[in-house]
Amino acid sequence: MTQRVFSAMQPTSDSLQLGNYLGALVQWVALQDGREAIYSVVDLHALTVAPDPATLTRRTRATAAQFLAAGVDPQRSTLFVQSHVPQHAELTWILSTFTGMGEAGRMTQFKDKSAKAGQSGTNVGLFTYPVLMAADILLYDTDVVPVGEDQRQHLELSRDLAQRLNSRLGEGTVTVPEPHIVKEVAKIYDLQDPTAKMSKSSSSPHGVIDILDEPQEIAKRIRSAVTDTETVIRFDRGSKPGVSNLLTIYSAFTGRPVDDIVADYEGKMYGHLKGDLADVVVGALAPVREATMEWIESPEKLDSVLAQGAAKASVIAQATLERIGGRMGLLPLAHR
Ligand code: ATP
Ligand code: LTN
8 A cells, every 4th residue: 555644844934944944844755755745834733832823924935935936746645734624623622631731741842932931821722733733634534744853753653543542443543653754854953053953943043044045145154153162174063063954954855975085184174064065955955946036926836736735635534534533423414
């Protein structure tokens, strides 16, 4: 049977950052070959941070545009917006009745975000966020979920819920998903703080590369990346996190092993590496940026791709929901 792939990103910024791109999107594109892929812009997840309405709409389209520009192919894959398929919210309710309070409370992302926001700033949606994510995945009988390292714990919860459904409602109720986390690029680090994950919500914007940034801006950020006081270019995450991060990015964009790159730069300065890396990144991202702009300038075309995707996704989602509901004893709707 053809394996099914599902993954998603939140429309929480106008541009994806380099970590989203290398850690996730590049893998999504590769996994379309020989598998059935379904990708989503998860706008309901983004509601947990109370976005401005017009901004949310704009970012939902911009996020979908970047998926398409990077190579998600609507002829082969299904691309849709989460809120267009209401079964996601419905299955979330059902799954929440299978989720322990302690289990949800142990999610590190929830603990971090709620600690930052305090009790008064923390909404219940932030707590149930991983349950909505499990619904996204289980609705499509997903075999493989390509994500970055930071999503490993959430995925473990999705697997636990799948196994629980199967043991309470009967084997085969849902598929237990496997994470697809590519070690080398699973965590791209902040250029200014190379021990922290590069993130849309970083405190230092200079450490983040947005894939839609102007070429000069990308080059500037790479040139000012934090390194160390040595002068040797070698890969050592522990003592040389900055240089190692640059080598990882270099390797990911060129497809060349880190060791080969290190050999090339023997006796050279950090400045050489940074200058060449800036050219590599700028060159690779230019077509993605251009294609994104084209999609953003044709919102009708984009909306039509998303509508077709939602129609395809709904059929699968409804069948799964009816199977689960039926096994739980929810009365099926009689056909008149
Ligand atoms: P961010 O981390 O940028 O604030 P987010 O947590 O809101 O983003 P999403 O946009 O919902 O994340 O998901 C993006 C995808 O990109 C996920 O699969 C996530 O694991 C991956 N990802 C995010 N940051 C990195 C990173 N620095 N390195 C590798 N993968 C990443
Ligand atoms: N929580 C994820 C985004 C996400 C997701 C999903 C990823 C929501 N639903 C389903 C994979 C599968 C994040 O990266 N913040």
